[in-house]
Amino acid sequence: GAGVSQSPSNKVTEKGKDVELRCDPISGHTALYWYRQSLGQGLEFLIYFQGNSAPDKSGLPSDRFSAERTGGSVSTLTIQRTQQEDSAVYLCASSLMRDEQFFGPGTRLTVL
């Protein structure tokens, strides 16, 4: 596709359930980023992939969060045992190099 796509657009889940968020970057973009946007914390950087590897996972909020990227393309962000404080918009971005990032439309996660 022409831009970064994310699915689902919205996700409502119950506390304690696992969720999986998907990001499909722009074709050929080697760098992929995940961010979280919430009212209280603003925009937070979560994790960065160069190709399939994530050199630093310390930005993930807790060990319930994990992310992977396969084939240098699609990435999934998994949140296990969701908590209400995980409610936020999760944004994905991709870039060709470490410069301009193109963002997807985000996934709004609501944990009841």
Add this chain to the structure above:
Amino acid sequence: AQTVTQSQPEMSVQEAETVTLSCTYDTSENNYYLFWYKQPPSRQMILVIRQEAYKQQNATENRFSVNFQKAAKSFSLKISDSQLGDTAMYFCAFMKLRGGADGLTFGKGTHLIIQP
């Protein structure tokens, strides 16, 4: 670690006026990028303008221009001839030029409202 500060939570101007959004940042890096992103209610983050710190000339993109003061660590955005479609959240962001495994550091944002 870097920090980005936007001191204006909300601004409102009349259509066709000029408005300036302020941004300051703190970093020990010498080479970096600065960006202004726009986020309308649709949630889609859109790049408005970018500035490489090693360039002394201020970036411009049509009605959008920046005033980059590296020594003062200031990076303000000027919107000329504002339009209703400019209504959105505006985020100032910082990124190291190379090295590291971090992404953009964002400010808290400024909600800009263009009144008809």
